Amino acid sequence: MLPTQASGAGAFAQFDLNRVPSPCFVVDEVKLEENLKVLQLIRSKTDTKILLALKAFSMWAVGPLISKYLDGCCASGLWEARLARKYFAKKDEGKIVSTFSPAYHPHDIEEITDLSDHIIFNSPSQREKWGGDNLSISQGLRINPLNPEGLVGKYDPCRPGSRLGWPIDQVTESMIKDFDGLHLHTLCEQDFPPLDRTWSKVSSVLGKYSDQFSWINLGGGHHLTRTDYQVDELVEFLIQLRNETGAQILLEPGEAVALDAGILVGEVLDIMDTGVNHALLDLSATCHAPDVIEAPYRPSLLGDKEKGKYCYRLGGVSCLAGDVFGDYQLNEPLRIGQRIAFLDQAHYSMVKTNTFNGVPLPSIALWNSENDNLRIVKRFSFDDFEERLS
Numbered sequence: 001m002l003p004t005q006a007s008g009a010g011a012f013a014q015f016d017l018n019r020v021p022s023p024c025f026v027v028d029e030v031k032l033e034e035n036l037k038v039l040q041l042i043r044s045k046t047d048t049k050i051l052l053a054l055k056a057f058s059m060w061a062v063g064p065l066i067s068k069y070l071d072g073c074c075a076s077g078l079w080e081a082r083l084a085r086k087y088f089a090k091k092d093e094g095k096i097v098s099t100f101s102p103a104y105h106p107h108d109i110e111e112i113t114d115l116s117d118h119i120i121f122n123s124p125s126q127r128e129k130w131g132g133d134n135l136s137i138s139q140g141l142r143i144n145p146l147n148p149e150g151l152v153g154k155y156d157p158c159r160p161g162s163r164l165g166w167p168i169d170q171v172t173e174s175m176i177k178d179f180d181g182l183h184l185h186t187l188c189e190q191d192f193p194p195l196d197r198t199w200s201k202v203s204s205v206l207g208k209y210s211d212q213f214s215w216i217n218l219g220g221g222h223h224l225t226r227t228d229y230q231v232d233e234l235v236e237f238l239i240q241l242r243n244e245t246g247a248q249i250l251l252e253p254g255e256a257v258a259l260d261a262g263i264l265v266g267e268v269l270d271i272m273d274t275g276v277n278h279a280l281l282d283l284s285a286t287c288h289a290p291d292v293i294e295a296p297y298r299p300s301l302l303g304d305k306e307k308g309k310y311c312y313r314l315g316g317v318s319c320l321a322g323d324v325f326g327d328y329q330l331n332e333p334l335r336i337g338q339r340i341a342f343l344d345q346a347h348y349s350m351v352k353t354n355t356f357n358g359v360p361l362p363s364i365a366l367w368n369s370e371n372d373n374l375r376i377v378k379r380f381s382f383d384d385f386e387e388r389l390s
């Protein structure tokens with residue numbers, strides 16, 4: 001079980017959960033902007049370009065706010081590249097779209113190259129197939145530095161036999177000549193030392209070529225907005241890397257952009273004691289926060305105590321036996337009809353929702369914790385469920 005990285009309720013401790021329909025994601029634009037300011041500071045001190053990884057957070061209602069602070073987006077394929085250009089990374093504002101896909105589909109490649117500034121290939125053979133000298137955009141190679149830093153093997157792109165990135169020990173001088181960019185993504189919710197170790201490994205093998213790249217993209221997984229992240233050390237590192245290589249340095253965090261900026265509100269539908277005290281919610285871990293089951297991890301609950309008087313197993317509304325958020329302790333008993341909220345759900349939950357079992361999708365609301373304005377930006381209906389099926 002992975003530990004949750006949520007650092008507390010923050011302003012959500014003051015939010016009245018009954019103000020939104022249930023279920024609902026609520027994003028605090030003030031917290032989001034706070035995170036963006038941390039990233040902007042890193043950009044301005046180091047001349048690094050910072051791109052939002054849309055896979056983590058794609059809430060396009062806040063596209064204009066995000067593009068005020070960041071340089072563009074990292075996309076994982078055609079649809080994210082389209083979303084990026086439409087809402088987050090306008091071409092006429094000089095924003096960047098950098099697309100990486102482990103392999104490209106023949107149907108998509110032309111539009112991807114139209115939309116993107118950088119296209120990153122997972123292997124020399126993908127470049128041979130889709131890239132080449134006729135392509136007008138910049139072409140990069142994703143490498144696997146073979147320096148595993150991940151806590152969990154299945155999430156580590158450096159694990160043995162990984163399909164992500166060309167193994168650094170198989171990179172040759174003639175290969176390098178075909179690319180003007182170098183890309184690596186190996187971290188997950190990590191702080192500065194793993195990045196430092198990873199780059200040491202890369203430079204020990206590829207250092208002799210590093211002045212051949214016009215850009216170096218250090219991927220995502222940097223927990224830059226966590227309060228204990230070593231921002232000063234990162235800044236020093238980024239300045240040195242730029243000076244040493246002469247390359248434009250890019251970072252593409254996802255989670256760090258929306259860290260602690262959103263909650264998932266639900267309602268207690270029933271309580272039953274079968275020897276285990278279950279509270280059944282109108283939420284579903286498998287439909288609304290699949291990482292709870294996939295990672296797995298236990299999300300923090302608003303008001304949860306380490307040692308409370310009342311203990312509940314919070315379970316989802318789907319038929320999946322394992323659709324459980326976890327066991328929680330509270331000082332007050334839960335009531336049927338009561339609202340609850342899981343913390344730190346803006347990233348990797350909203351983008352992963354599904355309608356398995358006909359479970360309704362959560363609405364999406366934008367809240368401003370300073371002036372208390374609240375806007376429901378999206379409601380879903382039966383039509384959304386029906387539209388996805390045939």
Ligand SMILES: Cc1ncc(COP(=O)(O)O)c(C=O)c1O
Pocket residue numbers: 053055056074100185187188189219220221222252253254255256
């Ligand atoms: C290539 C790439 N870039 C960026 C990211 C964003 O990572 P994070 O949201 O952990 O910062 C990911 C996440 O998997 C990724 O695969």
